Amino acid sequence: MDSAPLYRQLAQHYRHAIEAGTLKPGDRVPSVRTLMELHGVSLSTALQACRQMESDGLLEARPRSGYFVRPPARAPHKPLAPIAEPAATLPDPAQYVGIxxxxxxxxxxxxxxxxxxxxxxxxxxxxLYPAQALRDAAARALRRHPQLFGTAADAGGHPAFRAVLARHALLSRITVAPEDILVTHGCTEALNLALRAVARPGDVIAVESPTYYGLLQILESLGMRALETPSSPQTGISLEALELAAQTYDNIRAVVVVPNLQNPLGCIMPDDNKARLVAWCAQRDIALVEDDCFSALADGDTPPAALKSWDRDGGVIHCASLHKTLAPGMRLGWIAAGRWQARVEMLKYSQSRPNELLAQMALADYMGSGAFERHLRRxxxxxxxxxxxxxxxxxxxxxxxxxxxxxxxxxxxxxxxxxxxxxxxxxxxxxxxxxxxxxxxxxxxxxxxxxxxxxxxxxxxxxxxxxxxxxxxxxxxxxxxxxxxxxxxxxxxxx
Missing domain, CATH: 3.90.1150.10 (Aspartate Aminotransferase, domain 1)
Structure with missing residues (x-):
């Protein structure tokens, strides 16, 4: 008698059907409800079986359509060699220039x-984004608030949206009050606000190397100088190189990093390195700006911890966005600026005024349900x-x-x-x-x-x-x- 859990037995049954060619690439497998009826199993067992086959690369989930057989994987090849680790060398002063x-x-x-x-x-x-669900949420917002387009937007962002952002931040180990969140036009505006709050034209900003070219463009537009610091494809910015830079340049005003799924390297900074980086910046009174656009896309059900979770004195400015994870067309981001919050709020008001309300209301509705986490898992x-x-x-x-x-x-x-x-x-x-x-x-x-x-x-x-x-x-x-x-x-x- 097979001692494997029932969901694994069910997954193995369909694996054999796929390997035998009974189910071909592109075929739709029976729905979860049909699996329950055919095999006399519970909803939980049927779902576990489908997720197991999805995890094994046999099936793919298509929004609102069900599970389908994936094309067969290529024959295994010799894996690509990993990108080499950079040396912890002093950044070249010539890299001070703009983009x-x-x-x-x-x-x-x-x-x-x-x-x-x-x-x-x-x-x-x-x-791959829940466009229909977001349209439905927007329609509900308009039905509930028929005067929405004639109503002035909330200064810091819609209260319900800020509240749901604060709740989801807990998954990254960030504890922040909704009123300490400021809604922005994507992460780009959040980074602009953060840098304007802590530095002036001519100041030096330490960045990862390589780094997202959009950050280099922001620094150039603000008249600030990028000091590129070697970064590891495995662990992120080199703390040793950063220390060498600080010993040479006494005017570093901020460090800007993407600690989770760095762009373009894709690395996740180990927790020990995150804690050391936060402490290093705090000791030198250097602002630490965290770009957190990608962490919700990290493998596993729990996102990696944010730098902000080690912040004890408000020295970490957390910038985030839903552009990559939920709604590219809405350009919604947010910033929690710690001890610079009041200045950031003033800069936001003077620069672009509040974001429009409809998108915030729609996302507050959607993110407040379990649908958001299901979307992220898929x-x-x-x-x-x-x-x-x-x-x-x-x-x-x-x-x-x-x-x-x-x-x-x-x-x-x-x-x-x-x-x-x-x-x-x-x-x-x-x-x-x-x-x-x-x-x-x-x-x-x-x-x-x-x-x-x-x-x-x-x-x-x-x-x-x-x-x-x-x-x-x-x-x-x-x-x-x-x-x-x-x-x-x-x-x-x-x-």
């Missing part, structure tokens, strides 16, 4: 050609499978010497190309084929990351995505003077 002007030129070139496959995005595919699982499939394609087809990150969550892979291959040259050649990527030169003021690419894995894997990755591999191989791995494998098979 290199070629970033704007790269962005402009990317808009000039039609794109069939876009690996440059920073969000998931629209189908999204995390979907992204985990998509990252794995993109990584497998890179391992199969990109030229020898290619390395890639292995993030525990998020939307992106950070890919190191072999030898002297220029990411900007890959960008231009890929555009000719209707493929857009983000070249590594955009993530630093130096040429240090010229042979890297950031690839978005937010789109469901499909034959079109697979073809685009093969084309991208062929471009990289041509520029490297090497055959793609797939081509070498094909030649061996033909021989």
């Amino acid at each position: 290199h002007e070629r970033i704007s030129a790269i962005t402009a070139r990317g808009r000039q050609r039609p794109v069939a496959v876009n690996f440059a995005g920073a969000c998931a595919a629209p189908s 999204l995390r699982e979907q992204l985990r499978g998509q990252r794995a499939q993109v990584a497998q394609a890179i391992a199969a087809d990109f030229p020898a010497g290619t390395r890639a990150s292995d993030p525990h969550g998020g939307l992106h892979l950070w890919v190191e190309l072999p030898g002297p291959v220029s990411s900007e040259a890959v960008f231009d050649e890929a555009l000719k084929a209707g493929i857009r990527v983000v070249p590594g030169v955009m993530f630093s003021n130096s040429n240090r990351f010229d042979h890297f690419l950031r690839l978005n894995c937010g789109m469901p894997f499909s034959p079109e995505i697979e073809r685009a990755l093969r084309e991208l591999a062929a471009v990289a191989a041509r520029l490297a003077g090497k055959p793609p791995r797939g081509a070498r494998a094909g030649a061996r098979a033909a021989g």
Whole structure:
């Protein structure tokens, strides 16, 4: 008699059906209700079986449609080598300058050609967000408040929205009162407010290297100088390099980091490093600005802890957004600025006034239900499978010497190309084929990351995505003077 739990027995039954070809890729498996009736099991058992098969990569959940058999995974390949750890060296003073002007030129070139496959995005595919549920929530808000569009917005944000944000912050171990949350136009405005609150034009801001190019643009627009600090693909910003920088430069006003699923590296800073960083900044009276756009996409049901959870004196400014996780079209973010809260509120009011109310009311309604956590679980699982499939394609087809990150969550892979291959040259050649990527030169003021690419894995894997990755591999191989791995494998098979 099989001693395995009933849900595992049920999952194994359907695994055999998939392996035998009875259920083919793209087939819809019986609904949860049908599984209950067919096998005489409880709702909990049926759901556990489906989630087990989803976790095993056999099924994929499609919003409002049910579970479907996934295409078979590729044959296993030798895994890509991890990105190398950087040395804890002193940042180059030449990196004080603002963002290199070629970033704007790269962005402009990317808009000039039609794109069939876009690996440059920073969000998931629209189908992976709960658009219908959010439309329903917005409609309910308008029915309940028919005079909404004729009503002035609340100064700090809608009270119900701020309250639900405060409750969800507890998952990241942040304890913050709703009135200490200020709603912003995405995380970009939150970062702008944070930097304007703690620094002035000409001040030095320590940032990770590589770092999100949007932060470099913000610093340049504010007349501040970015001091790039080496960051590990495994553990984030180098505390040793940061200490070296502080010994050399006495005018560092703030440190800006993405501790969870750093953009573009994808790393999660260990808790010990987070605690050390918060304490280091507190000892030197340096503001610590935390960009927390991605932590809800980390693998597992509980997001990693925020830097703010170690804050004891209000020195950490927490900036966050729902742009990546829930509603890209709403551009809603928030900031909890600690001891700079009053100044941030004044800057927000003088700069852009309060956010409009409808989106806040709709998200307060949706996030206040269990639907939000269910959405996040589905999204995390979907992204985990998509990252794995993109990584497998890179391992199969990109030229020898290619390395890639292995993030525990998020939307992106950070890919190191072999030898002297220029990411900007890959960008231009890929555009000719209707493929857009983000070249590594955009993530630093130096040429240090010229042979890297950031690839978005937010789109469901499909034959079109697979073809685009093969084309991208062929471009990289041509520029490297090497055959793609797939081509070498094909030649061996033909021989």
